[in-house]
Amino acid sequence: xxxxxxxxxxxxxxxxxxxxxxxxxxxxxxxxxxxxxxxxxxxxxxxxxxxxxxxxxxxxxxxxxxxxxxxxxxxxxxxxxxxxxxxxxxxxxxxxxxxxxxxxxxxxxxxxxxxxxxxxxxxxxxxxxxxx
DNA sequence: AGCACA
Numbered sequence: 001x002x003x004x005x006x007x008x009x010x011x012x013x014x015x016x017x018x019x020x021x022x023x024x025x026x027x028x029x030x031x032x033x034x035x036x037x038x039x040x041x042x043x044x045x046x047x048x049x050x051x052x053x054x055x056x057x058x059x060x061x062x063x064x065x066x067x068x069x070x071x072x073x074x075x076x077x078x079x080x081x082x083x084x085x086x087x088x089x090x091x092x093x094x095x096x097x098x099x100x101x102x103x104x105x106x107x108x109x110x111x112x113x114x115x116x117x118x119x120x121x122x123x124x125x126x127x128x129x130x131x132x
Numbered sequence: 133a134g135c136a137c138a
Contacts, residue, residue, distance in 0.1 A: 061135055086137085093134050100137090131135055
């Protein structure tokens with residue numbers, strides 16, 4: 001019985017070492033092994049694209065606004081690029097607001113036009129698509 | 133950082 005158990009354990013240990021043994025290719029190439037967390041595992045089965053925080057939408061979500069920003073200011077700002085349907089501010093969370101356009105083509109154009117616009121020197125506004 | 137209206 002001891003023999004069988006010992007043999008099995010030994011086999012598993014050997015397999016584990018063989019798996020780690022694939023990495024020395026990195027060591028040879030870079031001179032140091034990168035953390036395992038940074039190595040994309042072979043196959044790359046996960047198809048997650050990091051560049052796509054929110055799906056394109058006709059509604060824009062803006063943050064990093066100065067707390068003194070009024071809907072009228074946003075209205076005038078965005079109106080010069082496209083006619084929008086509505087602007088809404090979130091009072092419970094100061095510094096964020098929504099601007100709703102008629103379609104996502106216009107919202108995209110306005111977003112890029114006003115991306116990083118400084119309402120004040122300290123507050124370049126950050127615009128993304130709204131979640132919903 | 134934080135996502136509200138209808």
